[in-house]
Amino acid sequence: MRVISKEDFAEFVNALIKDKSLNVIGVKAKGDKFAFGPLESASELRLDYDVTLLPPKKYFFPQRETLVTYDVTTGFAVPKAEEVKPLVIIGVHPYDIVALLHMDEIFKETKSDPYYFEKRNASIIIGINIQNMSKYCFAPQMGCAVIDYGYDLMLTDLGNRYAINIGHAKGEELLNKYAKNVTTALARDIQLVGQKKREILNMSKQKFDFSPELIPELLSKTYEKSGFWEKHSEKCLACGSCVLVCPTCYCFDVKDSTDLSLERGERIRTWDGCLLEDFAKIASGENFRPTRPTRYRHRYFKKGKYLYDRFGFISCVGCGRCSSNCLPDIANPVKLFNDMYHETKSLGVEITPAAEPSVEIQTEGNIDYVPKLATIVKKVSMTANETLFEIKLDDGSELGHKPGQFVEVSVFGIGEAPISVSSSPTKKGTFELCVRKLGNVTTKLHTLKEGDKVGIRGPFGNGFDYEFLKGKDLLFVAGGLGIAPLRSLFNYVLDNREKYGRVILLYGCKEPRELLFSEEMLALAKRDDVEFKPTVNWCPENEVWTGNIGVITTLIPQVSFDPESTYAVVCGPPIMYKFVIHDLKDRNLPDDHIILSLERRMKCGVGKCGHCQINQIYVCKDGPVFNYSKIKGVPEAL
Amino acid sequence: MAKPKVAFFDFAGCEGDQLQVANLEEELLDLLGQVEVVSFREVMKEHSDNYDIAFIEGSCTRLQDEERLKQIRKTAKLVVAIGSCATIGGINSLRNDKDLDDVRKTVYGEDARLFDSYAARPIDAVIPVDAYVHGCPITKDEFLSVVKSLLLGKKPDIPTYPVCVECKKNENVCAFERGQYCVGPVTRAGCNSCCVNEGTICWGCRGLVDNPNENSEKEVLIKYGLTVDDAINKFKLYFGWQERKR
Known part of the structure; x- marks a missing residue:
């Protein structure tokens, strides 16, 4: 541990600002509140702040960022790189540092987001131990109020001087290069820092009535609790404030913006939030989370359960920004979880910590958005x-x-x-x-x-496991446009016909004129190694139809199959699955013999933007193909 | 391909939205590279009844206006309502819950009988509208964005979320925290929270979001210190027509 007088610290900050190769950011006053912003002088620094309006993630995952530029004549390109100056952020509270570590893991899972890490890797984080705590802050309860990792330097205010913990060589280099009169801490300073840290742990005015490690399990027991989510979200304005100010929220939208030539433009990533009405809406108009209670619930589950199951951490650092920004005051996690705890307990339900999830994070290469x-x-x-x-x-x-x-x-x-x-x-x-x-x-x-x-x-996406299906009898069930993804497997099977058992295709659409791939279907009818049954819901008087009339499920009793050797591959409009699955199960087809391809709003395709999420599942990455036995318990799936 | 012909029309309104278009400055030339303006009385004398896109400003406030609107609808391939008066009824709708005869007498005095009038309403209460440029006044950026979308054959990207989203992204101190009363939590975004950015409040000029939680917003206004009447008046300023319809 080192020590520096406040005068010398100010000199250190001013020396950093003077070096134009650095981008020096610090906490400054904004009205009666505080915000991270570029520093012009050390005197602007307000290290006594309680909480900033937005967390420092805005420097690595900005509100608005160009991912791709395009030009009709030349195609798509990575935007012309601005020079990324090393970013020195001064005055980050420990909970915001933990939040950045969460973001790091999220943005590198499966594939790394190059835009995030380009800026993140070039950053130097100078933390400060909390001096004033926002009345909504519950970071101590989340284990995020004092930390020993994640920073390059960590300051503790000791009156006329700062104690400095060095967390990383980058921090030490910075001190060596720009700071004067840095001394080694004496025993009393080390003791004082320890005392300050203990005080911080008792500063929070928010109290959980139970241990927060129970949160994932509590949530599991409350998902379908009648009236609970409706009651808590009744006043929700669906304004998204709680998620937009969250230091661990990372969902985004991507939009194209063309200039007036109509030929050139930019593809822009902007912050999005799962509380907002259209978040889970797809082009057909179907909205998979259409009501406020379902979106409100999703937020808590994402933080307390889904990310916990995937990464092993509760994705809340207790900064309290969601609570302080919620006008109807319904976004306070402490209040909600306490209520959940008491309601669950009053039912006599035993709550024990969930088994530690087995976390397998793999990461390989960069995401290519171009x-x-x-x-x-x-x-x-x-x-x-x-x-x-x-x-x-x-x-x-x-x-x-x-x-x-x-x-x-x-x-x-x-x-x-x-x-x-x-x-x-x-x-x-x-x-x-x-x-x-x-x-x-x-x-x-x-x-x-x-x-x-x-x-x-x-x-x-994952695609169909066509190797596993070899030797099996295949029952394809396609409704309307659902034939589109199924055809990729169906044609593969036909091209490798000898490797598969029986092949049955049940295909339905609304009326004959909506039949897709009609010529291929005609050819199929002539093959003796494929059983093909089409149906239409109705046939207008002026059209000719000799096949079955009725919804897709009316075809299922018309085919015989051996449930032991048959695998059904199903794709169609969302409404169709329930009925088809029901009828297949009636025919004794085991759950794990039903394979589904699902549709959601797969915006980024790489498991980051959050739009296609079905409970804990990312359709774009974990799907779109699912074994029914694996998702039958996932409430938002079907 | 021939440039689409564009015409501007005004009904009951202040023409402030057309002024925003006239003030496009450097972008105006780029815009004129894409469209041909055939009628725009704020900036030109010429007029033509041969147009593809009609931009309509102002509310419909009397029966005779309906005929004119229907004629525009018949001629134009696309009808775009611009500004609050045209998109949501605007502040003209403030008069709708007053006695119309009184209103006319107040405005026109003894000549009131000469001026016909009925409840002020947005354009889409009379004819189908293809696109909206919200705001009082509209912003240049959004006007251009909607025009570009129409030229590209794209549905204009009008947010369904409230102004709070933009306010948070802009890292504003919440108006309520500054001791002000704001209807941003139920107002359609798209303005980049321009008023709150400047230290004032959102008055709601872009109208209610599709599914506003009006009761909760009114409770918030009262919780922070407004009287019930003042909270109701906050909603009346711009939401009058929309609230009546809901």
Whole structure:
């Protein structure tokens, strides 16, 4: 431990500011509140602050950030790099440092986010032990009020001097280079720092009536508790304040912004929040979390359960910003969890800490947000609203997808949308996307012509386990556009026909004119190694239909299959799954023989933006293909 | 491809939104590279009834206006309502819960009988509207963003979340914390919280979000010190028409 007088500390800060190769940030007053901002002089520093309006994450994951630039004539590119100056942030409270460590793990899981780490790796964090605690702060209860790690330097105010703990060589170098009269701490200073830290642990006015390690388990017992979430969210304004000020919230939206040439623009990432109304809404208009109670609940589960199960930490550091920013005062986690605890206890339910989750975080390489340029080589209109696009990557490479995976398709000036790949990987050189005209991207895509350019990212997702399915009998059940992802597996199976058992396809749509891949279906009907049964919900008088009439489930009794050897592969509109699964189970098909492909708002495709989340699951990364036995207990799934 | 022809129309309003367009300055030339303005009485004498996109400012406040609106709808491929009066009824709707004859007498005195009037309403209460540029007045940035979207064949990106989202991103001290009373928590965002950024409050000029929690917002206003009547008046300033419809 070192010690520096306050005068010399001010000189140290001023020396940092003077060095124009550094970007020096500190806590400053903003009205009656405080905020991190660029320092012009050490005298602006307010290290006695209670809490800042926004956490320092804004420097690594800014409110608005350009991910990609585009130009119709040249394609997509990484934005011209601004010089990243090393960022020195002075006065970070321990809870915000822990929050940054959470963000680090989240942004590096599976693949690293280069935009975040470019800035984060170039940062130097100078922490300060809390002198004044916000009345909403409960960092001591979360174990985040005093820390021994995560900082480069950590200051403790000792009246006329600061004690300095050195956490990292970067911090020591900074001291050596810019600070004068730094001495080794004497025993009394070491003792004083220890005393200050103990005082901090008793500063919080917020108290849990139970040990916070019970939070994940408490949540599990409360998910479906009747009326609980409705009661607590009744006054929710769905304004998103609680999540926007949160130091561990990382959800984002991505939007394209074109300049007035209409040919050039930027793809911009902005903060988003799961409390906001459209967060889980997809292009068809379906909203998977349409009500305030469901979104309110999701926030607590994400912090206290889903991230805990995935990373092993409760993603709340107790800063209290959510509570202090909630006008109707319903966002205080301490209040909510205390209420949850007492309600659960009053039912006589025993609450013991959940078993420690087994955390397996893998990380490999960087996320590439820049789409590859690709050309529409063929466009075949299939129905009034659906078109099959055949696409070739301009660099000549193969997409290299597995059946069931999806790509993110970019249309210049409009944006990006997730589309499942409809062709089998056995088809080389190009791939096919069967697209329904629904949202902005797909509507514009329909106006493009053969030879026009699009952008492609991916493939993403897990895809079907076509190796495992070898030798099995396959029962494909497709509703409407659900045939699009299934076709990638179906065609793969047909191309490797001898490796699979029986192949049955049940395919339904609303009316005959909506039948997709009609020519291929006609050819199927003639094959004797495939059993094909189509159905329509109704047939208008002026159209001809000789097949079954009725919803997709009316086909299930018409086929015989051996539940032991058969695997059902199901994809269709959200409403369809419940009924199909019910009828398949009625036919004794075991749960783990039902494989589903689900649709959500897969915005980033790489498990970061949060939009496609079904409870703890990221559809873009953990799915979109799921074994029913694994997700039947996931309440938001079906 | 021929540039789309654009025309501006005004009904009951202050023409402040068209003024924002006229004030586009350097962007105006870029914009004129994409569209041909055929009618815009604030900046030009010429007028043509041959147009593709109609921008309409102001509320509909009398029966005769309806005919004119229907004619515009018939001619234009796209109708865009600009400014609060056109998008949500605006402050014109303040008069809707007063006696109309009294209102007319106050405004026109003895000549009141010469001036016909009915409840002020937004454009979409009379004709279908394809896009909205909210605000009182509209912001240049959002106007351009909506125009670009329409030219690209994209649905304009109008937030469904409230102003608080932008306020938080801008790291403003909450107006309530400054001792002010704000309706930002129920007002549609898209303005980049411009008023609160400048130290004032959100008055609600962009109208209510799709699913506002009005009771909770009124409770908040009262909790922070407004009387019930004042809280109700806060809502009336811009939300009058929308509240009546709800």
